[in-house]
Every structure is written in structure tokens, then in C-alpha cells.
Amino acid sequence: MIRAAKPAAALAALALTILTASAAPAAGVTAPPPAAAAAADPLAALRGQQPRWHPCTTGPEDTAGAELDAAGAGCTELAVPLDYRRPDGRTIGIALARLPATDQARRLGTLFYNPGGPGVPARDLALALRRAAPGLAARYDIVGMDPRFVGASTPLDCGWPTAGPGSAGPDRLTFDRSAEVAKNLAARCAPYRELLPHISTRNTARDMDLVRAVLGEKTIAYLGSSYGSYLGEVYLQLFPERVGRAVFDAAMDPDRFGPDLTATQGPAMAAALTAWAAWAARHDDRHHLGSTTAEVLAAVERVRLAAGRAPLAVGTHRVDARALPQVLWTVAAGDDDAAHEEFSALVRVLADAAEGRPAEPTALLEAVLSGLTAPDTGGYAAVQTAIMCADRAASRDPLAYYRDIQAHRADEPLFGPLTRNLTPCTFWPAEPAEPPTLVRNAVPVLLVGADGDPAATYPGQLSAHRALTGSRLVTLRGAFRHTVYAGLFAPRDACVDTAVDRYLLDGVLPVQDTDCPAARP
Template structure:
């Protein structure tokens, strides 16, 4: 269970009758309503995009070798895998190409097959191939009606790779003062410089191009329309696809929706109030169980314990087993509080904090298995994943290139966001990125019918952003899990499962029934599935 919740925290760091289109406008920055940039001259010749849309998909086994555990699991589930060729730059379809890799689980009930459902779990840059197995397990009624397809987006997972050879996976927190901030800025500058060798590719690693890749996949599959399930960043990808290709969507579910008008390198700046509320909720839960966790008998005492740990790490690195946890690492190590609000997740986080408290007191400690896994991941060289995630955000929206603006923002919020503010408000490699985005950000505004689900206390896709997306997507219906502090809410895929949310999503995907209006579900890890309108 805790392994799954830590994975959900990773998704937080770094958002279905058949959909009838009613005059959805083309996106800003496109020349036509089909999401493809206008091309002229040689780029328009040689068959253009049709050769990609009409390519034949050759399905095969998924396992690539004896050490490929994920491929073996897909094969055992009778999944199929394939490669699809797409243009690197859609404005030059006769130029360089890249490959995206797919997995497919055929509908369990072929006689009642609705079509294809493509799933994106978020990130950005999280591979989706293996995760279709979780969707099938979580929603067998949906798996009966749809071929489930997981696509590793361009440059992600098994698709054409990109590796900037980063020595670390994150810039981390700005720490307690100007000196530590400048140190984090130097890390960001160095990471950006390591991607400069790929400057011919970087502008094209955008969400807009991934959405275009999705449409090539749709056409190559022979589908007139495709259904979609996206969570976290996957909601932004879904919103961009809706905007570019409104006539090609069927039933769409967006779980924990990001504000499409703010998505980009600096989106984490919006998380402060939600993270504070989550930390306070955990502290209250822990204080009520002081006899078990020993971190304080009141909410204020538990929060004071966390603040003392933070101050101690700012003075000198904490010795946690074989690790040294300084002010840069500590907020990242504690960020997995965003993994969910179940009793198991809260108790596990309390155990981690207890270890850190003892380390702050100078005691010899052994990290919990979860804390060991988190710290090991933070100290390991990047395997390419974080660099690609960063490249996607840098290609989607330009970031401020003034480090002083970030430092002023961090200083302004030190009092109200002492732990996570220097992390979520810190600059990123996008402030020093070697190229600019090739296209402007997608302006999302349409009336395509779809279903949104999310929690009021979501620390990753904050509720204010969910509401902004709901206003922009005027054909949406929204199911809100009240009083819950979790990122993603459907199917128990990455956080505690909720029967009420699941009922609305499954009914929509399987039967095409959207709620008549917006709906609320009562929150809490043991919610009984009642709803209120």
C-alpha cells in the first residue's frame, strides 16, 4: 500500500453519453481546427501526415528480454504491444520521425465493445504501458467495454529516448537563506546546460505534440473517436487533446484536473495553501494518536515537531542511516505526505517523521523502508525520467529567467510556508533552458461533454485550479470528493479508493450516463458512496 502511495506523490510533484461536439473552437496557436500547424512548400508534400495516420500497426508480445518484468506481466495478461511512428515536428511531417510505444488490452466482452480507451497517469512523463493493468483491475466493467491502451509519450519509457545525463533528479528546495538558494540555482543552471546538446529536439517535446501523437494513434487504430482517462498531468494532456481534436473524442474522464491556464514550470507555486491544509490534517490525526506516534498531543505540537526538524536540517545535514538529509533534500523527502489521507498512509508518514525527529536530536537512526526508498531515489543519478519531465514543461510554457523574482517570492512566503514553500516556489531548469517553446501555450476553452473528478484538499491539483478548469471546459460535469486530502481519486489507482466517485466514473464510461449537474461525494477514507447535489 505504501509503495503505491509514494508513487502517487511522484505524480503530484513534477489532472462520458458519448461526447457530442457543439461548436468547440480551435485552439489558439493553430491554423486549422484539427490541431495540426499549417505547413507549406516541401513540408506539405510527400503525403504529409496521412502516411502516419494510415500506417499499419503490427502488434506483438511485450516482453523484450529475460529481465523485462513489466513486459512479462503484460504478456501474462494477454496484452499486445506495438510501435507507432510520428513526426518530431508536425509542421515538417516529412522530416525527422520518432517512435511512441503502445500496449493494448482488448475488451473483455467483445460483443459489447464500445471502442478504445487511452489512459495517461500523469507526470508529466510517466510511462503508461504497464499501468493499463491497474485500470483493468480497478474497473473490470470498463475493461469489458473498451480496449485499454497505454501510450508511453514521446521520449518517455520505451518510446524514442532522450537522456541529458543529469547527475541528480531534482533541484530541490531553496533552503533557509540566500546562500542555499544560490546553490540550488547553480544546480538548475547546470542541469539545463546538460540538455543543450538536444536543442534540436527540445522544442518538440511538448504536450501539444503528444496530443497530436495520440491522434495519430487513434487514426492508425482505425477509430473515428477515442475515449480517454487522464489523471494529474494527464488531465492537461486530455484538455489539450480536446481543444485540438474536439471531433475525435468519445467519453472523457479527467481525474484531479490541473488549471490549463497555469500549467507549466511554475504551477507548483499554487500548492502552498493546500499543502499546509494537508499537513495540518495529518498533524491533527497524529495528535489524536499521540500514545502511538509520540509526535505531540495537539496539532500545534505535531507541527512544531516538523518545524524543528526543518530548522535542524537548515543548520546541518541530518544523519539518516547512510544518508545525509540537508535543507535541499528534507522537503522533497517529506513531500510524499501528498500520497493520500488513508490511516495507513498517515501512520506511515508519522513513522518517517519520528525517524527524522530522532535524527534531528542527534540520535543514530534507521530509516523506515519507505523513507529509505525515497532518500535512495533522491540521491541517485537521474535515469532520464526527470530530465524528460522537465523538458515537457519547458516546451509547454516559458518560465521567468530572473532568479531574483523566485527568491523574492520565497522570502515573502517563508512565514506561511516554512517547510514546502522553498521547494514549490523555487526556480527550475526551465529558467535557464537553452531553447524557447516552439508554440504558445494552448488556450483551453470548449464545450465538449466530459466528466471531472477531484478532491477539495488535493495538494497536487489544487481545488481552485480544478474549478478554473471546470469553467474553461463548459461541457464538463464535476464530481467533488469533499473533505479529502488526496491527489487522484478514481479507482484506487494511486490513492485511497472512494465508492461514490467510482460509481459515477464507471457508470459514465460503461453506460454513457453523465450526472445531470455537479455532484459532491462525502470525503474520508471510509466514505460509503453517498452523493449530494
């Protein structure tokens, strides 16, 4: 993410806006009239809202909004309870965009789309789905809803000077430094402690169902990628009768989702790195990192050891042992030739720096290194953390994380200190309002994903498959990419796309779990 500092005055104004949000309806919302049915249904009045659709553009610099308007979208804001246990209390605003089906005569209904995150706005990305999957866009109204406190939905910004604590580094001293960063970031969210327990996926799922009701839809279709799959899993559990057809792309483990989910990612990241190393060995004539997979991995290990001795000089940047795993995390960007080419050039620069030669960053490396030291513009990292802290409690013992890192130094030397490190949730100023959602149901749903996914690991996908006993799983075999449908964030695969489109458009689930072999250049 690109981040920039938020002035203190703007942060104070934001705090005032959030804390007084219940004093008046959100912009674009028609205040619901009193309803006699409220006693029987405490949400009846909110479900009776009449959305005021308006252009999506917010100003001359809003190119995403202008593109939505050009595509015929309408935007609106709806009021939802901050705390669903107190539906007549404070409300917040939820922003959404709706793209009407392009073939209204054959319209199937409304499809909600969440591209992932958490902390990523979904409203503007509805148009990306329409462009990537015109067949779906013809038959469904596509709704992109910014989750609560994200994007245009009553945004929360804690004013973080950086996105997170990063890697724990090679020793106790560097671990303690990362813990201090995490503690400082958590403290910056303390002014919003009354809001923090309610920034959960569970409440976003409730918001989604309230929006469904306001739009007058008895049921919805749903497509969720990455974190969007977990949001879908929770929605499916809370509102099983409201789901028509649902697809979860790169399904998250519903029993693990929370601040410590990354602890499962180290082996998958190492496997993705090994797959890249095999590619780099076949192209040693360009990057000179080694002519075998083992030689390429040895070059990466030399970089790791050098960064542990002293920071690597890369242009104006210094890459130390705490930053290096975050830089090498970009191997998860994709498994196609273009992505591997970019990553190989990045590693070549790091290898030069490790060997004491002049090293200037590639465009990708410059973007990564600049991002690591940049402030959290818009509060995306803070709200991402807040969602995970509200979904599942983290250990309050910092040393528990250090002991876990030490126990895995030998088998996860590169990524373990990053994936197993503590987060601001260890020092969070609020506890979750509810226990984690236990996902166990037999609602029909289609799961698709890659068996080498470095973020939504395949064991996690299988866990989701077991929890959702009515599901079918389509696995893209031999692929090391995160998400697999429609080429939205990774190379397109015809086998996966056919399975998804056949279900969402025709209602036909595969009769059994299916494998799709990943295409190779």
C-alpha cells in the same frame, strides 16, 4: 523514481538513435506507401501505417511486458513527425500497448489511458487500469501509449546526476547552490536542443490523434489522471470532434500548467500536513509527536529549524534544509491509515535526529533519501522537465524566484522554498516551439477530484471546470489525496467510481456538479 547512472557510451548511442530516427521507420512499423492524398492531407501517409502487433516482452527481465503478454495485450510502434509543422520531415517512434475488451460482443470502442507524470510511461500501466476497473476493461480496448521521448517512445536521457535542484533552502547562499544545480542540469540537455522544443504536451496530443487514426477509430474515450488530465484537456481542445467520453481525474489548471505550476501547491501541501497532524495527534501513543494538532505541527517546525542550523544525521544520510521539504513532501502519498502510519514513523525519526538522538531511517525514509541523491535513471526527471519547459516558457531571471520565495517565507516557511524555487527551465537551452494551448470549449467531460488534493490543487480543478464549460465536477470532500478513481493511486471511493463508470459505460453525465463525502475509518 529509482535512478541509476547511464554510461557515456550508451548515452552517445542514444543520441545517435534519436538524431537519425527519420532514416528508417521505428521497429514494428510498416513504412507507409506514398499517397496522392498527401498534398491535401500532409499526414495521410502516416495515418495509413499498418501496425505490426507483437509480444510486449523485451527480454527476460521485462516482467511488465510479460504480464501484458499474459493478459493478451499486443504492442507496436508507430512513426510520428518530430515537428508537426514539417510532417514530411524527421520522424520518431511512439510505443503503445493495446488490451482488447474482454467482452467483445458488447465492446464500446477504444479508451486511451494516461496515468500522469509527465515523464511516466503509460504503456505498462494499461494493465493496472484493467485490473482496477474490470467493468471498463470488459467494454473497451484499453490503449496505453508512452508519450514521445518517454519510456519506449524514442527515449530521451540527458544523463542527469540527480533529479532536480530541490529546495532553495533558508538563505541566499542555499538558493544560489540550487540555481547552480538547475543550470548544470539544463546544460546537460543542450546536446538535444533541436529536439527539445518538440517534446510538448501539444505534440503528444497530436501523436495520440495519429494513433487513433491508425487504429481506425473515428472517436475515442479517454481517462487521464494528474498530468494525464492536462494531456486530455489539450487533446480535447485540438480535436473536440474526436472525443466520445472523457474523464479527467485530478484535473490540472490548463492556464498554469508548466514549470512554475508547483508555486500554487504550498498551501495545499500545508493543509495535507495539517490533516496528517490531526491524525497523528489521535495516535500519540504510538509516535509521541504530540496529543494535539498544534503540538504535532510544532514538532515538525522544530525539525525544520534544526535542519536549518545543521544537517540532521539519519543513518548514513544527512538531511539539510534543502532536502527536508522534499522528504516531508511524502505526506502527499495518501490520507489513509497506512500512509499516515508510515509518514508518522518517518517524522518520528526526523524528530529524534533533530533532538540529537540516534536516528535510523524507516524503509520509506531510506528510499526517499536514497532517491534524492541517486542519478536520474532512464531520464524520467529530465524528460519530465523537458515537457514542462516545452509547454510554457519560464522566467529567465533567477532572482525573480528568490524574491518570490522571500515574499512567502512567513506564510509558506516549510514548502515555499521548494514549490517556488526555480527549475532547469530558467536556464533551458531551447524555447517552446508554440505558445501554451488555450483550453476553452464546451465538449462534455467529467472531472473528478479531491478538494484537499496537494498536487492538483482544488483551485486548479475549478479553473479547469470553468475553462471546460461542458464539464461536470464530482468533488470528494474532506480528502487529501492525489487522484480518486478506482483505487489506482489512492484509496477507492464508491461514490466517485459510480459517477465515472456511469459516464464511461452508459454515457450519463451528472445533471449537476456533485459532492461525495470522503469515507472515514
